[in-house]
Structures are given as structure tokens and as C-alpha cells.
Amino acid sequence: MDIVILGFITSFFIVLLATPSLIKVAKLKHLVDEPSEARKLHVSSIPTIGGIIIFAGFIFSYALWFPSENRNYFYNPDDLLGAFDQFKYMIAALLILFFVGVKDDIIGTAPLYKLLGHMIVAFILVHMADVRIVSMHGILGVDLLPMWASILLSVFTYIVIVNGFNLIDGVDGLAAGVGFIVSILFAIWFKMSGDIPLTLLASSLAGALLAFLIFNFNPARIFMGDSGSMIVGAVVSVLAIRLIEHDTSLLPSPVSGVSTPMMAMSLLSYPLVDTLRVFFIRAVKGISPFSADKNHIHHGLLKLGLNHKGTVLTIYGLNLLVVFSNFLLMGLDINLSFLILFLLANILYQAPLLFLPKKGR
Numbered sequence: 001m002d003i004v005i006l007g008f009i010t011s012f013f014i015v016l017l018a019t020p021s022l023i024k025v026a027k028l029k030h031l032v033d034e035p036s037e038a039r040k041l042h043v044s045s046i047p048t049i050g051g052i053i054i055f056a057g058f059i060f061s062y063a064l065w066f067p068s069e070n071r072n073y074f075y076n077p078d079d080l081l082g083a084f085d086q087f088k089y090m091i092a093a094l095l096i097l098f099f100v101g102v103k104d105d106i107i108g109t110a111p112l113y114k115l116l117g118h119m120i121v122a123f124i125l126v127h128m129a130d131v132r133i134v135s136m137h138g139i140l141g142v143d144l145l146p147m148w149a150s151i152l153l154s155v156f157t158y159i160v161i162v163n164g165f166n167l168i169d170g171v172d173g174l175a176a177g178v179g180f181i182v183s184i185l186f187a188i189w190f191k192m193s194g195d196i197p198l199t200l201l202a203s204s205l206a207g208a209l210l211a212f213l214i215f216n217f218n219p220a221r222i223f224m225g226d227s228g229s230m231i232v233g234a235v236v237s238v239l240a241i242r243l244i245e246h247d248t249s250l251l252p253s254p255v256s257g258v259s260t261p262m263m264a265m266s267l268l269s270y271p272l273v274d275t276l277r278v279f280f281i282r283a284v285k286g287i288s289p290f291s292a293d294k295n296h297i298h299h300g301l302l303k304l305g306l307n308h309k310g311t312v313l314t315i316y317g318l319n320l321l322v323v324f325s326n327f328l329l330m331g332l333d334i335n336l337s338f339l340i341l342f343l344l345a346n347i348l349y350q351a352p353l354l355f356l357p358k359k360g361r
Contacts, residue, residue, distance in 0.1 A: 003065040004191060007200045008207035010064060014057035015211035022053050023215070023222050031106060033223060046220060048105050050212060051227025055098050057208040058231070059091065065204075067196050086197060089129035090238065093121045097234055101227025111290070118162065121234065122155045131241050133157060137261050138334040154241060161240065162233030164271030167278065169229045171298045172218035172308045177316055179232040180209040182267050185323065186239045189263070193250045198242055205235050218308035240264040257330040262337055269322045269345040270315055273297070277350065300353040318348045 026032060026047030033048040066087055100117035103109050125131045132154040136142035145153065169175035187202035209232070215221045224232070243264045248256045265272065274297050279289045301311040322345050329337040 003067060004187065004196065004199045004203045007061045007065045007204040008187075011057040011061035011204045011207035012211045014060060015053050015208045016214065018053050018056070019050070019212065019215050019222065022049065023047050026222070033225075047222045048225040049102065049227065050216065050222040050224040051098070051101055051105065051229070051231055054208050054212055054224060054228045055094070055231050057211070058204050058235075059094065061204040061207065062087075062201060063091070065200055067200070086129055086131075089124055090201070090235075093124040093129075094231060094234060096124075097121050097230050098227055101225065101230045105225035105227050118159060122158050125158065125234075125238060126151055126154045131238050132245075133241055134245055137244070137259065139261060139338055140335065157241060158234070158237045160275065161237040161268060161271065162230055164268070164275040165233035165236065166226060166229040167275055167296065168271050168298065169224060170296055171302070171311055172220040173213055173216050173312045174298055174315065175229055175232065176209050176213045176216045176224060177312055178270055178319060179236065180206055180213060181316060181319055182236055183209060183239070185267055186236075186243065189243060189251075189255075190239075190246075192252060192255060193246060193248070195246070198239065201235065202239055205232065218312070236268065240268060243267075254327075258326050259329075259334060259337060262326055262329065262334075262341055263323070266323045266326055266341060266345070267319075269341075270297075270319050270349060273345050273349050297349050297353065304352060304355060314352075315349075322348060 026049050027045070031047055031049050032045040034045055096117055100109060100114060104114065132150045133145065134150055135144050165175055165179065168178065183202045183206040187199050187206055190196075190199040190202060212222075212224065212228075216224065241264075244260050246260055248258070248260060277297065278293070278295050281295045282289045282291060282293070298311050298315065301314060302308075306314065322341070325341065325344055329340060332340070
């Protein structure tokens with residue numbers, strides 16, 4: 001059986017079988033989120049340490065099935081060496097992020113320490129693992145980036161994506177569902193191009209998130225917490241940067257014409273649009289961009305009368321619609337494609353909020 005499928009199945013069943021015990025232990029030890037703030041939507045105590053089992057299932061599966069030379073997945077030693085470097089740096093970075101997130105979920109972490117953790121992880125991924133955006137591919141007339149600009153843009157991309165997934169984790173099943181959709185589409189893309197290590201990375205995450213979604217979909221029995229959302233965001237940021245710089249010549253002809261930056265941005269369109277929206281609103285109000293509120297798009301959909309299930313299913317569908325719009329933009333100028341995709345994503349996600357009463361907006 002293909003190791004990509006084995007990776008998906010392994011992480012899926014680890015999370016599926018272990019989560020009920022984790023929920024029980026979390027309730028016994030009172031590792032729960034109380035509905036003590038007006039912005040919180042749940043009405044009972046919910047365990048918040050789901051990130052532990054997402055991380056465990058994902059990392060075990062990724063390590064267990066990581067391709068090796070004797071499995072004949074590599075054509076030369078350099079390919080194997082590069083994949084192994086990616087593997088070891090990914091493990092090291094995610095371990096740091098995992099412990100920072102778990103501490104924050106259980107007893108809280110000072111913002112300065114969280115920022116320090118993010119910077120260390122970004123250093124490992126960008127500088128040591130060389131997960132960088134090397135070129136803008138013609139967007140705004142820019143192609144190859146100088147080293148300093150490449151590093152800064154890559155770190156910024158990592159920070160935005162990780163915080164984006166943290167911010168959308170506000171409705172049952174939203175962050176886990178969007179993460180599953182994104183990771184499974186990444187897996188399909190990399191599988192079509194023959195990149196087995198990246199396909200395994202995406203499929204292992206997808207299996208863990210699909211199983212977790214069974215317990216996190218409304219009514220949620222467990223939340224992923226910061227440990228989960230940061231792990232998902234970090235892995236997705238690596239997949240997104242790798243996709244932007246990936247060789248499309250090995251892809252089937254109907255897909256090879258799709259712009260890789262456009263595809264990466266459309267896959268992550270919901271967390272990107274929602275993060276940009278809430279930061280803009282907070283800046284206009286003169287408050288900290290990191291303060292909590294109920295100005296997210298998913299909060300607006302709830303105010304329209306949709307329940308949790310209706311809200312997340314709507315966002316899932318809109319996300320897929322934005323992704324598949326890339327096939328309609330093939331052949332257009334890259335800057336025109338960028339503008340159309342930016343406008344389309346913002347209109348699709350935010351147009352329903354225009355129907356809210358003025359006070360609700």
C-alpha cells in the first residue's frame with residue numbers, strides 16, 4: 001500500500017482511538033475552557049488540549065512512514081538528503097511550538113515568550129531548513145528576491161498563517177475543517193507532482209484533522225487549543241511556501257498552468273481574509289490587533305442566523321470555490337489574476353455580512 005495512504009490511515013486511527021481517553025483525562029484534571037467571556041460561544045466546560053493528540057497522531061505517522069532510500073522513492077542521494085533535512089528540522093521546530101502551545105493551553109504563556117518561541121521556530125524553518133519564498137513569480141513586477149527580502153517575507157508568511165489559524169479557531173469544527181481541506185488539497189497537489197515527502201507531510205496532517213473533526217464538529221467535545229492551531233498553522237505554512245517554489249513541470253497539463261502563488265493564497269484564503277479584516281477593524285478602533293473580539297467573519301454568519309454547522313459548512317464551500325477559481329484564471333497576467341483573486345475572496349467571504357443590521361456589523 002502507498003505510504004501516503006498509510007500515513008493518512010495511521011494518523012486518523014491514532015487520533016480517533018485516543019481522543020475519548022484524552023477528553024476523559026482533561027475533564028478529570030479540569031483542563032477545560034470555561035464559558036466565562038462574552039465572546040465565547042460554548043455554554044459548558046470543554047477540554048482545550050486537543051492539540052496534544054493532533055500533534056501525536058501527525059508526528060508519529062509522519063516519522064513512521066517517512067520515505068527512505070530502500071523504499072525506492074528517490075532517484076539520487078541528494079533527494080534523500082534534502083528530504084531528511086526537511087524531516088529533522090520539521091520535528092525540531094514543531095516540538096518547540098508544541099510545548100509553547102500546551103503551556104499556553106494549560107496555565108497560559110506570556111506574549112513575549114510566545115513571540116520568542118515563534119521566532120525560534122521561524123529561524124529553524126526559514127534559515128536552517130531553508131523553507132523560503134525565493135521568488136515573487138512576477139507579482140508586482142518582482143521575480144527573484146534578494147536573500148534578506150526572502151527571509152523577511154518567509155518569516156512574515158509563517159507568522160501570518162500561524163496566527164490566522166489561531167484566530168479562526170472560534171467556531172466548532174472551523175479551524176480543524178479548514179485545516180483538513182487545505183492539507184488534503186496540498187497532498188493531492190504534491191502527489192501529482194511526485195513529491196512523496198511533502199505528500200506524506202500533508203496526508204498525515206489531514207488524517208489527524210479528519211479524525212479530530214469527529215469530536216470537534218458541533219457540538220464540540222474537545223477544542224484543539226493554541227497547541228493545535230499553532231501546529232496546524234506551522235505545517236500548513238511549510239506546505240504553502242514549498243508549493244509556491246515547487247516545480248510545476250511534473251504536474252498533469254490541466255494543472256500545470258495554475259500559478260503556484262495564487263494556488264497557495266487561495267487555499268489559505270479564509271484565514272488570510274479573516275485575519276486582514278479583524279486587524280483592520282481593530283486598527284480603526286485604535287485597539288491592539290491581538291485583542292479578542294467577535295468581529296470575525298464566522299461570528300457575522302452566526303449573527304445572520306446560521307448555526308455552527310451551517311457557518312462552518314458555508315466557509316468550507318466558499319474556500320473550495322476560491323481554490324477552484326484558479327482554473328478560470330489560467331493564462332491571465334499574474335497581477336490581474338492576483339487582483340481578481342483578492343477581490344473574489346473578500347467579496348465571497350464578506351458579502352453575507354452586508355445583510356447584517358447596522359448594529360450587528
